[in-house]
Amino acid sequence: MSTSHRDRILDQFTRQAVPFSSAPGIQDEQALKLVVDFAGTTANDTVLDVACGPGILLSGFARVARWTAGIDLTPAMLDRARQLQRDKGLRNMSWVRGDGLVMPFKDGAFSMVTSRFAFHHIEDPAAALVEMARVCAPGGRIVVVDSAPAPDKADAFNRMEVVRDPSHVRAMPLDELRGLFTHARLPEPRVTSYRLEGDVESLIKRSFPLPGDDETLRRIFTASVERDDLGVNARREGTAIQIGYPVAVLVADR
Numbered sequence: 138m139s140t141s142h143r144d145r146i147l148d149q150f151t152r153q154a155v156p157f158s159s160a161p162g163i164q165d166e167q168a169l170k171l172v173v174d175f176a177g178t179t180a181n182d183t184v185l186d187v188a189c190g191p192g193i194l195l196s197g198f199a200r201v202a203r204w205t206a207g208i209d210l211t212p213a214m215l216d217r218a219r220q221l222q223r224d225k226g227l228r229n230m231s232w233v234r235g236d237g238l239v240m241p242f243k244d245g246a247f248s249m250v251t252s253r254f255a256f257h258h259i260e261d262p263a264a265a266l267v268e269m270a271r272v273c274a275p276g277g278r279i280v281v282v283d284s285a286p287a288p289d290k291a292d293a294f295n296r297m298e299v300v301r302d303p304s305h306v307r308a309m310p311l312d313e314l315r316g317l318f319t320h321a322r323l324p325e326p327r328v329t330s331y332r333l334e335g336d337v338e339s340l341i342k343r344s345f346p347l348p349g350d351d352e353t354l355r356r357i358f359t360a361s362v363e364r365d366d367l368g369v370n371a372r373r374e375g376t377a378i379q380i381g382y383p384v385a386v387l388v389a390d391r
């Protein structure tokens with residue numbers, strides 16, 4: 138990870154720690170259950186969540202798995218994760234500050250390795266998946282959950298996301314995400330999907346665009362109500378613009 142991009146990550150996610158972790162769509166229990174169930178989680182699993190953020194996904198796994206661990210670059214996110222663990226009374230969780238591209242774990246240390254809403258922030262997602270595969274035991278599972286815009290909408294979606302969050306690199310359509318698994322010499326992943334629902338004003342409040350870009354975002358989403366060029370199903374409900382980001386869940390056996 139380049140120094141400048143690391144700085145953008147730390148800046149954005151230090152500021153986003155509280156609003157991101159409290160967003161209803163991120164906390165959505167139905168979405169968490171979908172991921173945990175689709176991954177085939179069992180009581181014998183040891184789960185590592187890469188770029189774990191405030192620990193919300195990992196808390197879903199911790200309710201089922203034997204042991205869980207989260208690694209993240211941003212201290213403020215790990216502080217939120219530890220608070221969430223205390224709030225939920227979960228004892229089978231541990232936290233490490235570190236870079237998901239070079240992790241301090243032995244080969245095959247976990248039976249499941251996951252990452253949610255992180256790959257679009259990574260400059261080299263192929264290398265990230267290879268590192269996830271390294272620390273996953275043979276017979277284990279690798280789980281990637283991320284925004285997956287339609288191929289014909291991806292350019293517009295990514296332009297919008299860079300305005301919304303300067304640490305954004307690129308969200309990949311589903312076929313490109315599948316290609317990462319091929320690159321990592323993993324089997325063809327099983328795939329399901331869902332929509333991360335919310336409204337534009339709440340999205341802007343938990344983001345930290347550059348000065349003046351909040352109005353740019355409102356114009357982009359307003360235009361998308363008419364032509365759906367972002368592929369987020371933008372629609373008016375009363376005075377609000379509701380949106381649903383397309384999310385792919387990919388699970389491959391190790």
